[in-house]
Amino acid sequence: MEFLINWLSNVPQSAVPFALAALGLIVCERSGVLNLGAEGYLLVGANAGAGAMLTTGSPMFAFVLAALAGGALSLLFALLVINLRMNQVISGLTIVFFAQGLTSLIAARNGWTSRSFSGLDQLDFGLLTDIPVLGPILFNQDAIVYLTVALFAGAVFVFKRTEIGLQIRAVGENPAAADSTGVSVSLYRYLAVVSGAMLIGLAGGYLSVGVSKIWVDDMAGGRGWIAIALMIFARWQFWPALAGAVLFGCIEALIPRVAAVGLQVPQYFVLMLPYVATLCAMVWVSLDRTRHSGVPAALGEPYVREERR
Numbered sequence: 001m002e003f004l005i006n007w008l009s010n011v012p013q014s015a016v017p018f019a020l021a022a023l024g025l026i027v028c029e030r031s032g033v034l035n036l037g038a039e040g041y042l043l044v045g046a047n048a049g050a051g052a053m054l055t056t057g058s059p060m061f062a063f064v065l066a067a068l069a070g071g072a073l074s075l076l077f078a079l080l081v082i083n084l085r086m087n088q089v090i091s092g093l094t095i096v097f098f099a100q101g102l103t104s105l106i107a108a109r110n111g112w113t114s115r116s117f118s119g120l121d122q123l124d125f126g127l128l129t130d131i132p133v134l135g136p137i138l139f140n141q142d143a144i145v146y147l148t149v150a151l152f153a154g155a156v157f158v159f160k161r162t163e164i165g166l167q168i169r170a171v172g173e174n175p176a177a178a179d180s181t182g183v184s185v186s187l188y189r190y191l192a193v194v195s196g197a198m199l200i201g202l203a204g205g206y207l208s209v210g211v212s213k214i215w216v217d218d219m220a221g222g223r224g225w226i227a228i229a230l231m232i233f234a235r236w237q238f239w240p241a242l243a244g245a246v247l248f249g250c251i252e253a254l255i256p257r258v259a260a261v262g263l264q265v266p267q268y269f270v271l272m273l274p275y276v277a278t279l280c281a282m283v284w285v286s287l288d289r290t291r292h293s294g295v296p297a298a299l300g301e302p303y304v305r306e307e308r309r
Contacts, residue, residue, distance in 0.1 A: 007254060151199070
């Protein structure tokens, strides 16, 4: 029972980076912009968050700066794919490689690499934390864990109940029709790309400030690619993406628990479990023909006003 409680109480912390990254990707791609740069936004967010903690010691400032760093990098991506209409696959991959080099350079020049810091503490819910089993799991988490659930609820509300969300969905499904009604396709795609990247940057900030409490080069560790697979697994839907993130969080939280109890399992086998789960999820999506794919109709297609095809 102690093993189970310790494992499950660490699941939310492990799931948050996957959840926020997948949420940001869904927000972006619902506008019709294919975004493969999640790994890059995670890295700049983690780098900015770690740098803010090492220089100011303020977790709140670190998370704000992490989100802004992701949004700033996304402006370059948006310029390439929306204004210059470059290939969205190549542009996304370019963002990843650019972020890898940029974050390593910034960290090396400022001496941030492998320096630990205090990070983010859990919220104090008093007696609720002492509830058997459920207390450590539900009431011994930090503020970002609860904020993540609120962000998902907010995204569902915005995309289903507000004009902004409906316009973003419209430009992702049929930009020509949206343009004919006076909707600025470029404006709403910029809004979706930047907002989504800020969420992914926040995920990166949480990875360094809330989880690792240290900066090392390439610390995203492939989580951005897993988030892309998670988004496809969830068929671009919000709540299934959160459920999938919890599943991946269970797998990631299990890895140190297995080592702690002394189970004789090959180390590299355990480390590859998240990626095996990713492959299984992608295979399941490919074989499941019973449900609509959910992919936005105009995903990956640049739009030029009044273009004739």
